[in-house]
Amino acid sequence: MKLYDFVLSANCYKVRLLLGFLGVSYDSEVIDFHPGKEHKGEAFRLINPLGHIPVLDDDGYVLRDAHAILVYLASRYDPGRSWYPVTDPERLGSVAQWMAFADATASTASATRLHVNLGYDFDVDERRAAAHELFRVADEHLWFGERTGNDWFVPGPLPTLADVAVFPDVVLAEEGGIDLMDYPSLVRWTGRVKQIPGFSVMPGVFPFERA
Amino acid sequence: MPIATRETTDPVLDGWHPIAASGELSMGEQRRTRLLGEALDIEIDLLGNASVARATAPAEPLPTHDRYGYLWTCLGEPSIPLFEIPEVDEPGRRVLHAGTIGVHVSAPRAVENFLDMAHFPYVHTDILGVEPFTEVAEYDVHIDSINELWATDCVFWQPIAATTSTEGQMTDYEYRVPHPYCVILYKTSPIDDRKDVIALFCQPVDEERIEAHMFLCLLDASNSTAMIRDFQLTIFGQDKPILENQYPKRLPLDPRAETPIRADKVAISYRRWLSDQGVTYAVIPA
Numbered sequence: 001m002k003l004y005d006f007v008l009s010a011n012c013y014k015v016r017l018l019l020g021f022l023g024v025s026y027d028s029e030v031i032d033f034h035p036g037k038e039h040k041g042e043a044f045r046l047i048n049p050l051g052h053i054p055v056l057d058d059d060g061y062v063l064r065d066a067h068a069i070l071v072y073l074a075s076r077y078d079p080g081r082s083w084y085p086v087t088d089p090e091r092l093g094s095v096a097q098w099m100a101f102a103d104a105t106a107s108t109a110s111a112t113r114l115h116v117n118l119g120y121d122f123d124v125d126e127r128r129a130a131a132h133e134l135f136r137v138a139d140e141h142l143w144f145g146e147r148t149g150n151d152w153f154v155p156g157p158l159p160t161l162a163d164v165a166v167f168p169d170v171v172l173a174e175e176g177g178i179d180l181m182d183y184p185s186l187v188r189w190t191g192r193v194k195q196i197p198g199f200s201v202m203p204g205v206f207p208f209e210r211a
Numbered sequence: 212m213p214i215a216t217r218e219t220t221d222p223v224l225d226g227w228h229p230i231a232a233s234g235e236l237s238m239g240e241q242r243r244t245r246l247l248g249e250a251l252d253i254e255i256d257l258l259g260n261a262s263v264a265r266a267t268a269p270a271e272p273l274p275t276h277d278r279y280g281y282l283w284t285c286l287g288e289p290s291i292p293l294f295e296i297p298e299v300d301e302p303g304r305r306v307l308h309a310g311t312i313g314v315h316v317s318a319p320r321a322v323e324n325f326l327d328m329a330h331f332p333y334v335h336t337d338i339l340g341v342e343p344f345t346e347v348a349e350y351d352v353h354i355d356s357i358n359e360l361w362a363t364d365c366v367f368w369q370p371i372a373a374t375t376s377t378e379g380q381m382t383d384y385e386y387r388v389p390h391p392y393c394v395i396l397y398k399t400s401p402i403d404d405r406k407d408v409i410a411l412f413c414q415p416v417d418e419e420r421i422e423a424h425m426f427l428c429l430l431d432a433s434n435s436t437a438m439i440r441d442f443q444l445t446i447f448g449q450d451k452p453i454l455e456n457q458y459p460k461r462l463p464l465d466p467r468a469e470t471p472i473r474a475d476k477v478a479i480s481y482r483r484w485l486s487d488q489g490v491t492y493a494v495i496p497a
């Protein structure tokens with residue numbers, strides 16, 4: 001299995017995280033996203049005409065888009081069906097809802113990080129404000145979950161793709177100048193994700209440390 | 212406050228500073244950047260020549276230099292020559308820009324972190340260091356005849372010293388600080404008698420922010436540019452949160468102001484060296 005990958009990409013990190021949780025081994029095909037912009041080049045457009053990473057190549061089956069890759073990997077390599085709970089319509093609906101939420105954090109929290117780190121041209125104040133609004137909603141959701149003994153975005157005993165999808169943009173948000181101090185439930189949840197067996201870090205993300 | 216509006220003899224004002232990786236500028240491009248608290252406009256004409264001007268009305272042209280793969284400019288009197296890196300002309304070396312990363316830290320804090328070996332096992336675990344090999348052995352510090360600061364005879368055990376590594380090695384390090392905000396590292400190559408050259412050129416955006424430009428001059432003919440950049444970006448990405456969590460963001464030069472655990476010999480020398488030159492920008496003067 002091959003992942004077209006860039007070490008500092010939050011979207012690639014999502015896929016690496018799930019591969020770790022599932023215990024699936026893979027090879028990284030490193031794309032020179034920065035500064036080379038290889039993902040916008042002619043050769044890479046043959047792999048993904050949209051010019052985005054990540055892209056997964058599983059024995060010739062080629063799939064683009066981080067969330068699509070998460071769905072595929074969980075459906076193929078999680079025999080317990082817990083990460084993508086297809087047998088439970090309501091939980092499955094909620095997973096899809098929070099994955100859509102993660103699309104919104106990508107265009108806000110992740111965009112501010114790209115602005116600060118790599119100089120991408122965004123209206124950073126506007127994106128930051130929008131990210132805070134999203135984080136406030138997520139924090140409140142998790143706070144109510146904690147009150148009823150739920151650790152994860154989608155209530156249930158085990159984490160789902162919702163947690164995988166949301167985690168990178170939250171844990172890396174401070175790199176984009178978004179302080180997590182006002183979101184204690186969200187911060188506690190990142191600690192729980194870090195304790196899932198198979199968890200992996202990336203530059204900017206630290207392993208779990210008991211306080 | 213922009214440095215140029217200050218009453219100052221700070222050598223930072225008259226020094227050259229990097230403002231872009233030349234290879235990332237394309238013909239006809241116009242780009243705005245910031246240096247020492249001021250907005251600058253970079254323009255590349257259709258012949259590929261770069262011009263830089265203060266983004267004022269009317270625009271005030273500034274001197275430029277294109278060296279080591281970066282565009283450099285000076286906001287004061289360009290009386291201090293840009294330092295030399297003779298290795299770039301040696302045969303068999305690969306000169307490469309590894310990337311530019313914005314960091315919410317002062318330039319001297321970033322330089323000081325670059326000079327620090329003690330953090331390798333904890334921050335760059337299994338790459339530039341690993342427990343229990345945490346001890347920084349005794350090394351030498353001196354200032355040479357052209358007032359560049361050196362730390363020599365540094366050694367450290369490294370699991371993966373470079374992209375060319377196939378096994379762990381005892382790496383020899385020499386650090387050179389030829390400019391208040393630029394630092395160069397010479398380290399044992401796993402495959403050559405000469406040393407790999409790795410440099411951090413900080414563009415001081417203001418007193419608490421930099422654009423970190425990563426320069427490489429390596430003995431590595433085999434790995435792809437993507438792989439070499441991946442290695443450096445991984446290391447720097449690990450340093451970034453450490454840098455951004457240092458307070459105060461400006462570097463205190465008073466030896467009594469801060470007793471950082473990591474302020475070892477070279478850090479103390481670097482702070483004194485900045486102080487002796489009269490650097491006031493992005494530091495808290497003694």
Ligand SMILES: [Fe+2]
Nearest residue numbers: 324330334450
């Ligand atoms: Fe470091």
